[in-house]
Amino acid sequence: MSNAETQSKTIIGIVDQTVVQLFQTMVSLEATPGAGSTNAPRTTVFSGMSGSVGLSGRVTGIVYATFSEQTAKHIAEKILGCGVGEAEMTDAVGELTNMVSGNLKSRLCDLGFNCSLSIPSVVRGESIRVSAKNAALGVSNEYTLEGFDRPVSVHVYATFEN
Amino acid sequence: MSNAETQSKTIIGIVDQTVVQLFQTMVSLEATPGAGSTNAPRTTVFSGMSGSVGLSGRVTGIVYATFSEQTAKHIAEKILGCGVGEAEMTDAVGELTNMVSGNLKSRLCDLGFNCSLSIPSVVRGESIRVSAKNAALGVSNEYTLEGFDRPVSVHVYATFEN
Numbered sequence: 564m565s566n567a568e569t570q571s572k573t574i575i576g577i578v579d580q581t582v583v584q585l586f587q588t589m590v591s592l593e594a595t596p597g598a599g600s601t602n603a604p605r606t607t608v609f610s611g612m613s614g615s616v617g618l619s620g621r622v623t624g625i626v627y628a629t630f631s632e633q634t635a636k637h638i639a640e641k642i643l644g645c646g647v648g649e650a651e652m653t654d655a656v657g658e659l660t661n662m663v664s665g666n667l668k669s670r671l672c673d674l675g676f677n678c679s680l681s682i683p684s685v686v687r688g689e690s691i692r693v694s695a696k697n698a699a700l701g702v703s704n705e706y707t708l709e710g711f712d713r714p715v716s717v718h719v720y721a722t723f724e725n
Numbered sequence: 726m727s728n729a730e731t732q733s734k735t736i737i738g739i740v741d742q743t744v745v746q747l748f749q750t751m752v753s754l755e756a757t758p759g760a761g762s763t764n765a766p767r768t769t770v771f772s773g774m775s776g777s778v779g780l781s782g783r784v785t786g787i788v789y790a791t792f793s794e795q796t797a798k799h800i801a802e803k804i805l806g807c808g809v810g811e812a813e814m815t816d817a818v819g820e821l822t823n824m825v826s827g828n829l830k831s832r833l834c835d836l837g838f839n840c841s842l843s844i845p846s847v848v849r850g851e852s853i854r855v856s857a858k859n860a861a862l863g864v865s866n867e868y869t870l871e872g873f874d875r876p877v878s879v880h881v882y883a884t885f886e887n
Contacts, residue, residue, distance in 0.1 A: 606815070617779020617787065617843025625779065625846050653768070653856045681779025681843055682882060684787050684857040692849040694815045720844060 571601035571702045573674070574667065574719050581666040582706050582717060585659065590641040592708050594715065599704035603718055606694040607703070611635070611713070612652065612687045614660025620678030622671055624721030625695055628660040631713040657683040663717060676723060695720035733763035733864045735836070736829065736881050743828040744868050744879060747821065752803040756868040756877065765863035765880055768856040773797070773875070774814065774849045776822025782840030784833055786883030787857055790822040793875040819845040825879060838885060857882035 579596040586594040613629040630638070632652070639647040639655035647655075661683045668680055695701065698720035705714040741758040748756040775791040792800070794814070801809040801817035809817075823845045830840055857863065860882035867876040 606812075615777070615846070617781065619779065619781050619841040619843045623842070623844050625843050627846075650768075653854075654858060657856065657858060679781040679841075680785070681781045681787050682785050682857055682859050682884065684777070684789075684855055684882065686848055687854040687856075688850045688852050690850050691853055692815075693846055694819065694849075695844055695846040696816060696819060697844050720846065722844065 567700045568601060570721070570723050571700050574721065575599045575601065575702050575704055577667050577670045578663060578717050578719065579704060581663050582715070585662055586706070586708065589659070590638050594706040594708055597705040597707070597714070599702065601700075601702050603701035603703035605696050605698060605701050605720065606692065607718060609691045609693060610689045612656045612685060613691060613693075614656045614683050614685045616660055616664035616683045617681035618664065618668060618678045618721065619681070621676040621724040622678045622721050624698060624719060626660065626664040626667065627693060627718040628656070628663055629716045629718075630656055631711070634708065634711055634713065634715060637711070653685045653687070657685045660685075667719070693718070698722055729862045730763060732883070732885050733862050736883065737761045737763065737864050737866055739829050739832045740825060740879050740881065741866060743825050744877070747824055748868070748870065751821070752800050755871050759867040759869070759876070761864065761866035763862075763864050765865035767858050767860060767863050767882065768854060769865070769880060771853045771855060772851045774818045774847060775853060775855075776818045776845050776847045778822055778826035778845045779843035780826065780830060780840045780883065781843070783838040783886040784840045784883050786860060786881060788822065788826040788829065789855060789880040790818070790825055791878045792818055793873070796870065796873055796875065796877060799873070815847045815849070819847045822847075829881070855880070860884055
């Protein structure tokens with residue numbers, strides 16, 4: 564885990580596995596990871612609903628998971644088994660982002676990079692521009708969901724302690 | 726620091742002092758704190774440029790500092806002493822948010838609540854809806870800047886360890 568490329572690939576590997584398992588388990592949906600990028604631009608434009616959770620410790624960073632409103636609604640309905648409003652959609656996005664981040668945190672901990680999580684917050688809007696200039700590495704991937712037009716995307720910006 | 730009201734007032738006190746000093750020192754502007762809220766709604770709508778930094782440790786949470794584009798531009802120009810573009814505005818917002826959060830972190834540490842910071846990220850857009858439902862407390866305040874129409878606002882959502 565000594566260089567940025569290895570760290571980036573490790574993160575994408577963990578996130579891919581987590582997202583696929585999470586969608587399977589939580590909402591019985593098949594999520595197919597894209598090729599992924601180990602050099603994601605530090606400034607990205609999102610639209611829809613984007614959950615974020617900060618990491619701090621031997622790895623410092625932030626995880627963003629972005630869902631279209633359609634996807635967020637579907638997931639919240641599947642989890643709750645009833646019609647949902649904005650509050651439930653926000654909850655679902657926050658909770659899924661927290662689960663992805665939590666799993667990333669434990670896997671990084673297993674690799675000797677202990678860190679802890681901040682609370683999840685959810686940002687909703689069109690053309691939300693996110694910038695994490697101080698991060699040593701930026702990785703991202705998109706996950707196509709069967710039956711949905713827009714993929715879910717996950718961005719992780721992080722700096723590993725030497 | 727045993728109840729939410731005391732914790733909330735402590736946070737607002739620290740943030741007020743930090744923001745006033747920061748504006749005075751960094752950009753020679755007088756920032757006047759509003760009355761502040763110790764029960765800020767967990768869902769808020771921002772517009773402009775909003776920096777965020779996560780806290781984790783004995784206090785877990787997130788700090789948002791929101792600036793109008795005009796304010797962000799002015800601050801970046803004052804700091805750099807030249808005309809600036811979007812990248813420099815984003816940097817300035819991220820850096821000021823990081824300084825507010827860093828000071829909050831050290832003061833909480835002095836009070837026995839050790840925590841560390843995630844990296845700053847900056848969100849830009851109109852009607853950015855931020856939700857931090859899991860936070861035990863939410864505080865906010867606005868800071869009027871001489872010569873500017875829109876105030877700077879700071880929101881802190883946090884949960885203290887028992």
